[in-house]
Amino acid sequence: MSRNDLLYLMPLLVLAGGAILNMLLVAVKRTHKIMYVLTILVHIGALLALYNIKNITAYTVYPLFILDGLAVFNLGLILLTSLAVTLLSYAYFEQREERKEEYYILLLLATLGACVLVISRHFASFFLGLEVLSVSLYSLIAYLRTRERSDEAGIKYLILAAFSSAFLLFGMALVYAVSGTMEFSGIGNYLSSSRELDTLLLTGFGLMIVGIGFKLGVVPFHMWAPDVYQGAPAPVTAFIATVSKGGMVALLIRFFSQAGGYRYPDMLLIFTIIAIASMFAGNLLALRQKNIKRLLAYSSISHLGYLLVAFLAGNKLGVEAVSFYLVAYFITSLGAFGVVTILSDKDRDADKLRDYRGLLWRRPVTAAIFIAMLLSLAGIPLTAGFVGKFYLLAAGVNTQLWLLVVMLVINSVIGLYYYIKVIAVMFAQPNAKREPRKLLHPVFYLTSGSTMMVLALLLVWVGINPNGLMQLIHGLLDTFIAAR
Amino acid sequence: MELTFYVASAIAIIATIMVITNYNMIHALLYLVVSFLAVAVVFFTLGAPFMAALEVIIYAGAIVVLIIFVIMMLNLTNEDVQQERTWLRPKTWIGPALLSLVLLGELAYLVIAEDMPTINNQPVDARQVGLALYGPYLLGVQLCGMLLMAGIVGAYHLGRQKKKVVHRFLERSEI
Numbered sequence: 057m058s059r060n061d062l063l064y065l066m067p068l069l070v071l072a073g074g075a076i077l078n079m080l081l082v083a084v085k086r087t088h089k090i091m092y093v094l095t096i097l098v099h100i101g102a103l104l105a106l107y108n109i110k111n112i113t114a115y116t117v118y119p120l121f122i123l124d125g126l127a128v129f130n131l132g133l134i135l136l137t138s139l140a141v142t143l144l145s146y147a148y149f150e151q152r153e154e155r156k157e158e159y160y161i162l163l164l165l166a167t168l169g170a171c172v173l174v175i176s177r178h179f180a181s182f183f184l185g186l187e188v189l190s191v192s193l194y195s196l197i198a199y200l201r202t203r204e205r206s207d208e209a210g211i212k213y214l215i216l217a218a219f220s221s222a223f224l225l226f227g228m229a230l231v232y233a234v235s236g237t238m239e240f241s242g243i244g245n246y247l248s249s250s251r252e253l254d255t256l257l258l259t260g261f262g263l264m265i266v267g268i269g270f271k272l273g274v275v276p277f278h279m280w281a282p283d284v285y286q287g288a289p290a291p292v293t294a295f296i297a298t299v300s301k302g303g304m305v306a307l308l309i310r311f312f313s314q315a316g317g318y319r320y321p322d323m324l325l326i327f328t329i330i331a332i333a334s335m336f337a338g339n340l341l342a343l344r345q346k347n348i349k350r351l352l353a354y355s356s357i358s359h360l361g362y363l364l365v366a367f368l369a370g371n372k373l374g375v376e377a378v379s380f381y382l383v384a385y386f387i388t389s390l391g392a393f394g395v396v397t398i399l400s401d402k403d404r405d406a407d408k409l410r411d412y413r414g415l416l417w418r419r420p421v422t423a424a425i426f427i428a429m430l431l432s433l434a435g436i437p438l439t440a441g442f443v444g445k446f447y448l449l450a451a452g453v454n455t456q457l458w459l460l461v462v463m464l465v466i467n468s469v470i471g472l473y474y475y476i477k478v479i480a481v482m483f484a485q486p487n488a489k490r491e492p493r494k495l496l497h498p499v500f501y502l503t504s505g506s507t508m509m510v511l512a513l514l515l516v517w518v519g520i521n522p523n524g525l526m527q528l529i530h531g532l533l534d535t536f537i538a539a540r
Numbered sequence: 541m542e543l544t545f546y547v548a549s550a551i552a553i554i555a556t557i558m559v560i561t562n563y564n565m566i567h568a569l570l571y572l573v574v575s576f577l578a579v580a581v582v583f584f585t586l587g588a589p590f591m592a593a594l595e596v597i598i599y600a601g602a603i604v605v606l607i608i609f610v611i612m613m614l615n616l617t618n619e620d621v622q623q624e625r626t627w628l629r630p631k632t633w634i635g636p637a638l639l640s641l642v643l644l645g646e647l648a649y650l651v652i653a654e655d656m657p658t659i660n661n662q663p664v665d666a667r668q669v670g671l672a673l674y675g676p677y678l679l680g681v682q683l684c685g686m687l688l689m690a691g692i693v694g695a696y697h698l699g700r701q702k703k704k705v706v707h708r709f710l711e712r713s714e715i
Contacts (some may be wrong), residue, residue, distance in 0.1 A: 165690040184683040195694025
């Protein structure tokens, strides 16, 4: 460990230190407010540490980690997303009577796990990051224990995640047995020196895809998504939909490009099938869904399918498109689940479609934000989702992935139906007068509300003027592409 | 030499299948111990004696024995003593005992055999493991610490007894 190593790993060290500090604080005194502020400060500290190293060319902390443009971009994205989730959490957890403080420790640790995924260049760090993320998520998902479905969701995620980790580990073992190295670049070197893809190696990659596919929630590894999305507390659902998937996408890009997976048609065929199946299954299953959280779960399955189109394109444009789409998807998912979080009351989350009946007349601003988010998910112009989808299509067309591009377009049309359906429900006249909910002090809602406003503004700003973000991604990814 | 590896692996697989198909928790745990012992022998044949020792000491020795003790000591009443007697019938322990015996025979053979019988012919000793863990993989070890912290904090939160606010009459009728 040299001084430089410490400097470059500082964002992660801040997160880890923050988690420990939080834990010690819980041991001394339980105060929700202080925990909340401290967690925000830890995030800001990590972001500052990241800003400090923004101009790096690829820097390797041998043998586990690598920090390059791709890593810096995704670290920033994950930290900002996690910060937004934290900001939304206070009002949500304050009105619930359970102990709230452990939530922030686990959230920090889960973020740390995702960050490790983003910067890993070695199977050991890959697996450890994945496990830190998963183990934190087990308890985050089942956090509100008195809820009806939280235990079910937690157990489902626990068993399936552990099972998929076993697949991943076995795949890694096979790859290691054949290639004799656990570094991504070492595997790439081995592959380029051998002429054909060994059957054992292909089996290993196949098993690894099971583990990776589970975390991404793509078909056929998507069965957990609706139940877990429904059972988890709304901020945690937002976290699963964004940070946990984003970390894995970044890792997949790094692993695939460093190990040279693009040279093998077999691998590309597997991912093509997964992408098409995810798009169709996600969109078709969402059509008849009456539960908002489940609907968003299916929608996120199909969005990961869209994302794989650009991933399969594989060249520089493809990676840029994936990065841009991740930003758009993160903003949109955070916004959508943020609305669910804000509308949730003490006993349950606002996840039924009828909770949204006439929302536009009852709470016009919240409804407007939700409509913007749904339109962005559907990919309507003037939103970030549109530009993201456009970028994906450009990447697909550029590499002549005609089948995938056509599928993407068809599915966008199918998807439009159920997003519009939710919007229509919000326009309907409200039912008989409900008794007004008992609200907390308005200050509690200040942070949630302003976070939502920022997200909505970002959504429109990226949608209207995507140039700034494009330049940023372009500049940061230069070092990654050069290193390939 | 390879035969010892295959026998030990077969025992590991059989014992693990017995773990997941047994309805009685104590039976399952006994087989789990055997499964860990078999994995330890597998490590040994592969030239990792240090890992084998760790497997026995930590998994079979500490963790599972702790679980068995906790299960046996919780709620000891007269009924439970009877229960314990039924648990320790020959039918229960003869299977794990036989499998362990095979493992013991293997281990004895491996120790007596003159050359260090490993499949890949360079054994990894404790010193090398330590140098790797606290050299290049130091950050990995620290990450394991974070992993344990996540597990403990989560288990603490989820394992806390729920305060039930139920009337005592209702509570009695539930039993």
